[in-house]
Amino acid sequence: MxxxxxxxxxxxxxxxxxxxxxxxxxxxxxxxxxxxxxxxxxxxxxxxxxxxxxxxxxxxxxxxxxxxxxxxxxxxxxxxxxxxxxxxxxxxxxxxxxxxxxxxxxxxxxxxxxxxxxxxxxxxxxxxxxxxxxxxxxxxxxxxxxxxxxxxxxxxxxxxxxxxxLSFREVRSGYAEIIKHALIADSGMWNALKTKRDLETLPWIDLIPPSLQIKKRIVEADPFEKGLRKALNFGHTIGHAIEAVSLQSAAPLLHGEAIAAGMICEAWLSFRAGYLDQQELETIAAYLIQVYQPQLLHDSNYMAYLQLMRNDKKNEADEINFTFIGPPGTAHVNQMAGEAEIVASFAYLNGRLGDQGLG
Ligand SMILES: NC(=O)c1ccc[n+]([C@@H]2O[C@H](COP(=O)([O-])OP(=O)(O)OC[C@H]3O[C@@H](n4cnc5c(N)ncnc54)[C@H](O)[C@@H]3O)[C@@H](O)[C@H]2O)c1
Ligand SMILES: [Zn+2]
Structure with a gap:
């Protein structure tokens, strides 16, 4: 113990x-x-x-x-x-x-x-x-x-x-937060995870403690989310909106499934902002698409996503606040993106899904 x-x-x-x-x-x-x-x-x-x-x-x-x-x-x-x-x-x-x-x-x-x-x-x-x-x-x-x-x-x-x-789908949903912890704080862990194709064989017992340690470290440094703790929100500004809209539909997504899609969009925003290079973006997107096979985001939902993001607790003033990632293992909190760029990030995800014929 x-x-x-x-x-x-x-x-x-x-x-x-x-x-x-x-x-x-x-x-x-x-x-x-x-x-x-x-x-x-x-x-x-x-x-x-x-x-x-x-x-x-x-x-x-x-x-x-x-x-x-x-x-x-x-x-x-x-x-x-x-x-x-x-x-x-x-x-x-x-x-x-x-x-x-x-x-x-x-x-x-x-x-x-x-x-x-x-x-x-x-x-x-x-x-x-x-x-x-x-x-x-x-x-x-x-x-x-x-x-x-x-x-x-x-x-x-x-x-x-x-x-x-626990069902495979639920396990995979939880895995999204392990990936998130690696992307924001532990490049070694990300390098190990990104090669894992078969989730059924992953040794959760070994992956849980280091992932927990990352969260613990961040929470200890900033318990009330004044700054650094916002790193844990990577993927969640867009992911929560996708999750909330899906909950109204006949096929609700699990939290981690929505966050995986959100991480792809927000990794693209991180790339656009100059924090992430294109090759890293492509590696992250390809891995998340392969594991989660997200659905296309329908443009009829874009306004609802944006409206939900405006209401999201993470916003300050009128701008939509994001956590971006830099090279895997690093995060940048309090980043802003405009609505046109956010919509472009949806289009990036959809484009990637189209490329892979998964939509
Ligand atoms: N407080 C935080 O910091 C924080 C962080 C991340 C996520 N969350 C929240 O966590 C929630 C998602 O949690 P979740 O993914 O655990 O979903 P969940 O609580 O809905 O559980 C998923 C499903 O698994 C079932 N279940 C639970 N344990 C089981 C077991 N051992 N065997 C079989 N079935 C089992 C549940 O009944 C449920 O149907 C979201 O609401 C999210 O916002 C909170
Ligand atoms: Zn989460």
């Missing part, structure tokens, strides 16, 4: 039953609640059956999926906490992916002005990214993560064993 420390909370990496048992033993909470969705209840909760302190825990249930990461679901969680008589001295364990972690953490931090919570991320995406760093929240009026708070969990338990039941 490896233990990292971020600010004032431990991150345990390895099989979690025993570590969780010891952690709960040390706390003596008035009551313990476990938030699950139908998938984390069936696939993940049974893996905690050896944790004696959970025998009396109250299980709170929500429906899975990004479309439920909203105020109505929060209302349901707060209702369930109230009905169960939860006080401020209770503990909420968020067992699930990034949606459970972001929303459960938000509900805990606001319930009766804040109850303690623990993150047990069960998707690759939440294990390398969402579960640490203290950003919690929900989507509101189609704008991703537009309501939320910064608050830290009491502990995070990262157990790669949970990934056994």
């Amino acid at each position: 490896d233990v990292l420390h971020l600010q004032d909370y431990p991150i345990f990496i390895g099989p979690c039953e025993e570590a969780l048992s010891r952690f709960l033993e040390s706390r003596r909470d008035a009551a313990v609640f476990v938030l699950v969705d139908e998938n984390s209840e069936s696939c993940c909760l049974p893996r905690l059956s050896g944790v004696r302190q959970l025998a009396q825990a109250v299980v709170l249930r929500i429906q899975s999926g990004e479309t439920f990461k909203n105020l109505d679901t929060c209302s349901g969680i707060w209702r369930q906490l109230l009905d169960a008589g939860a006080g401020r001295r209770g503990l909420l364990i968020n067992l699930g992916g990034g949606v459970i972690g972001d929303m459960g953490g938000f509900c805990a931090s606001t319930y009766k002005r804040g109850m303690d919570f623990v993150q047990i991320p069960t998707t690759l995406l939440s294990q390398v990214d969402a579960s640490i760093g203290g950003k919690l929240g929900i989507d509101f009026h189609e704008v991703k993560n537009s309501i939320g708070v910064f608050a830290n969990p009491r502990a995070v338990f990262i157990d790669p064993g949970f990934l056994d039941t």
